[in-house]
Amino acid sequence: MLRARADASYANLVHELAPATIATRLAWRWRIDQPVAGADLTRKSGDDVPARVCALFDLPLERLSAGDRFRIRLGRLLFDPKLPAAAICYVWDEKLAAGTWLANAYTDRVRMLVLRQGSTGRWFDESRDLRADFAAAFPDESKGGLPALAAVALSADADNTGTAALSYFGDVVLETE
Numbered sequence: 114m115l116r117a118r119a120d121a122s123y124a125n126l127v128h129e130l131a132p133a134t135i136a137t138r139l140a141w142r143w144r145i146d147q148p149v150a151g152a153d154l155t156r157k158s159g160d161d162v163p164a165r166v167c168a169l170f171d172l173p174l175e176r177l178s179a180g181d182r183f184r185i186r187l188g189r190l191l192f193d194p195k196l197p198a199a200a201i202c203y204v205w206d207e208k209l210a211a212g213t214w215l216a217n218a219y220t221d222r223v224r225m226l227v228l229r230q231g232s233t234g235r236w237f238d239e240s241r242d243l244r245a246d247f248a249a250a251f252p253d254e255s256k257g258g259l260p261a262l263a264a265v266a267l268s269a270d271a272d273n274t275g276t277a278a279l280s281y282f283g284d285v286v287l288e289t290e
Contacts, residue, residue, distance in 0.1 A: 114283040117164070117269035121276065125268040129195075130287075132171075136262040138288035139168055140240040145233050147279035148207050149271050154225060160218040161270045164205040164280035167223075168243055171263040172198035176254045181222065197263055198222060201250050203241065205229040205280070214249065224250035236283075262287070 117124040130136075145163040153159030174182045177198060188196045200223045209215070209227045217223035226246065228239060243262070248255040265285065269278040 114281055115267055117267060117278075117280045117282065119161075119269040119271040119278045121271060123268065123270045123272045124278075125266055125270075127169075127264050127266045129264045130262055133261045134263075134287075135259060135290045136168075136287040137242065137244055137259070137290060138240060139166070139243055139265065139286075140238070140288075141166055141267075141285040142236050142238050142283040143205070143229075143280060144236045145205055145278070145280045147277055148231075148233060149274055149278045150276045151274040152207060154204070154206060154209060154215060154218065154227075157218045158273055161272065161274045161276070161278065162204045162206055163269055163271075163278040164229075164282070165202050165266075165268045165270060166239075166282070166285075167200050167202040167266040167268070168246075168262055169197040169264040169266060170199040170201075170247070171261040172251075172254060173257070173260065174198060176257050176260075184220075185222070195263065199247075199251055199254060199260070200224070201226065201243075201246050203228045203239065207231060226250070236281075
């Protein structure tokens with residue numbers, strides 16, 4: 114089990130995968146014990162969640178527009194050479210309904226899917242079809258098939274609101290081809 118606590122900060126564990134890992138299903142258990150007060154995923158100032166599970170894809174840059182290729186290359190140069198070109202983050206939010214898709218407030222290269230709303234202190238099991246979710250999140254880029262999965266990240270995020278979050282994660286499983 115992983116305990117993630119964020120106090121006006123971002124708690125993040127990234128597990129990198131072997132190159133060319135094709136994963137079709139991601140499953141895990143999670144619970145939150147402290148939601149993020151004032152979170153609002155539609156604004157940068159409120160872009161916090163008590164729990165987030167992200168699938169970071171090694172999307173070939175040639176599947177992106179020229180503008181997106183430029184931004185990803187610049188981001189890799191300035192911040193992180195392993196910056197993913199696409200990510201899906203499954204989130205727990207207090208306001209948005211389960212099933213809501215939205216782009217991250219900072220970049221549309223990260224798409225979020227709200228899986229849970231409210232309900233603290235109880236474990237929930239999740240299982241996601243990465244192929245179907247990638248097609249829903251990135252319809253244009255999915256025409257070339259499901260890209261390799263570069264990493265999985267688990268996090269609690271309370272840096273933008275300056276508040277706190279507490280969550281737990283367990284039994285993370287990837288089904289690979």
